[in-house]
Amino acid sequence: MHLSCAMSLLAAARAAAERLGVTVSISIVDAAAWPMAFIRMDGCPLGAVEVSHKKARTAILFQMDSADFATIAHPDGGAYSLENTNGGLTSFGGGVVLKGVDGTIMGAIGVSGASTEDDIAIARAAATRLAA
Template identity: 55%
Template sequence: MNTAIAHALVAAAEAEATRGGFAVSITVLDAAAHPVAFLRMNGGAIGPAEVSLKKARTAALFQADSAVLGAAAQPGGAIYSLEHTHGGLISFGGGVVVRDAAGVVIGAIGVAGATVEADETIAQVAAASLHA
């Protein structure tokens, strides 16, 4: 992950959020879950800023989308209570792994502030924009 890629991801996520009428927070992390870029769109609530970070951290640390991990983190699931590890993670959609052209994980993007479904779509569209 570098700043050019991170800024492109933020721009793609911002454009998709704007198309949907949402003001979201967007966090991009490198593969080690260190921050590279962040945006809280004008009019975005303050609380989702931290949620976007936790969604991205979840995806980066486990190299899996937060929605996928969330399915196994439900009561009775194999990784139930995962969200209580690593200083707090998120076990629902909006955290998406970012891969380079060779499929290697280079980081993650987290989106929060819309509906969970819209957060997931915005993050997926941004991640896919790198290979469009």
């Protein structure tokens, strides 16, 4: 994935947040989990900065959305404590795998700062654009 692509995903996510009337932090990582681009919208709670990055990191490290990761990395899940590996991962939604039109995994996006439901919707709005 090129920076130009990451930037257009950031812009798509930001536009989705503005449509919902919320302010979030948005992180894009590449297929090797390295940061590509990040923004924090004005007014977003500061704690969301790191959370947005960890959501993206969680999604790419296990190649699943962080909402799915949450069902296994939980005291009642099949892989409890997995969330405590890799520097700490995120067991709730808002991290979404980015796939190309042919299904190739290209990276992940993490959104944090609004409700988990809105964070997920914003991340998916960007991810959908990529797969279209």
